[in-house]
Amino acid sequence: MRNGRDEAFTAFMSARYPSLLRTARLLAGGGPRAEDLVQETLLRTYRAWHRIGRLEAAEAYARTTMVRLLVKDRRRRWHTEMPAEQLPEVALPGHEDQTATGVAVRNVLQTLPPAQRAVLVLRYYHQLSEGEIAGVLGCSPGTVKSRAARALAALRNGGLLTAVSYDRDRSVDRD
CATH class of the missing domain: 1.10.1740 (Rna Polymerase Sigma Factor; Chain: A)
Known part of the structure; x- marks a missing residue:
């Protein structure tokens, strides 16, 4: 067995x-x-x-x-990376934009407290519903909503996220 x-x-x-x-x-x-x-x-x-x-x-x-x-x-206390004797392998050519975007997203997420970061990752990366996120975190759906709202507000206030609005023609205007 x-x-x-x-x-x-x-x-x-x-x-x-x-x-x-x-x-x-x-x-x-x-x-x-x-x-x-x-x-x-x-x-x-x-x-x-x-x-x-x-x-x-x-x-x-x-x-x-x-x-x-x-x-x-x-x-658990996470520590910063230690320098290595040899540099890691270099990414393949043509992936610079994807790599830069991934690094930028991780850096932005690190500005948030862990609970808010978890809500955003579960909601927007894993596309879980508020109820599913509440189950994962062991809290109420209202707590999930407030954590998401606080996280997005913190990112906007810090200039790390721009507000996006949609007009009737479904075009995007950035503030």
Whole structure:
């Protein structure tokens, strides 16, 4: 039985690791902090694997665990990256815009408190509903709404987000 459990978990981890790492990078910033968050999430998911049962449930469990580790575990202190002896590999040509956008989004998200950051990542990256986010965070949908509103207001007030309005012709005007 244990061997089947290990195989199922390995298949889940192989399939979902890139997605979990992207989520962790949005939540915790880049580098080792995100990798540590994913590793702790996978460890806890493996420990609970006998209770999870389905792959769909495993993904939801892992995402919930990741967010709760970030938001509620105040004892964990993330440290900045340490310089390495060798430079990392250079990105392939033609991906500069995507890389710059990803870095900019992560930097903007890092200006927010963890709970507000989690709400924005779950809402706009994972496209979860307010009720689903409330379930992940263990709070009410009203709390999710207020955290989202505060986060977006903080980003606007800090000049990191511009207001967008839509007119009747569905064209976009930036303020």
